Amino acid sequence: MTIPLPTRRDAWLALALLPLSASVARAQTAGPAVSCAPPARATRAQTEGPYFKRNAPSRANLAADDPRGERLRFQGLVLGRDCAPVAGAVVDLWQTDSAGAYDNAGFRLRGNQITAANGGFAFDTVVPGLYPGRTRHLHVKIAAPGRPVLTTQLYFPGEAGNANDRIFDPMLVMTVTRAQGATVGTFTFVLA
Numbered sequence: 001m002t003i004p005l006p007t008r009r010d011a012w013l014a015l016a017l018l019p020l021s022a023s024v025a026r027a028q029t030a031g032p033a034v035s036c037a038p039p040a041r042a043t044r045a046q047t048e049g050p051y052f053k054r055n056a057p058s059r060a061n062l063a064a065d066d067p068r069g070e071r072l073r074f075q076g077l078v079l080g081r082d083c084a085p086v087a088g089a090v091v092d093l094w095q096t097d098s099a100g101a102y103d104n105a106g107f108r109l110r111g112n113q114i115t116a117a118n119g120g121f122a123f124d125t126v127v128p129g130l131y132p133g134r135t136r137h138l139h140v141k142i143a144a145p146g147r148p149v150l151t152t153q154l155y156f157p158g159e160a161g162n163a164n165d166r167i168f169d170p171m172l173v174m175t176v177t178r179a180q181g182a183t184v185g186t187f188t189f190v191l192a
């Protein structure tokens, strides 16, 4: 996913994010263009960790679970290695709250969304706090019909803890921008 030359497909992918919302469109315009050149490399898997829970609610707004947290819009695309959008994929997100704690009793800061026809998804959540021993991260699991499930983690650029986290992978760093006073984290997943 490092293609400097704009192509017709790049333009299509950039447009694909526009319907999510006006703020997303502005963030996309301000940030680097989403690009993909087939055959794209599948997004690297990472450990699930101990805190995944099945049957999280389907919902886009997790931010209400942590009103004091810094708002994070987490958005992206799910593509195949041919760079075509994967619609109908279930994107599960789980993370710590702004204090660095997971909710293992309930479903705070846990939820899933289903990708749209353009492969797009978005959550309104909060910037996760620091869990002891780890750098700042999100957990994601993506399940699409006929494909292996992708379980991975995403990271934030410029985090001091990235250099000291043994699981951290620079290929899994989101593009982070600011839009309308909120932090926007964008990532393009490629499923095998």
Ligand SMILES: [Fe+2]
Pocket: 049, 131, 134, 137, 139
């Ligand atoms: Fe974690």
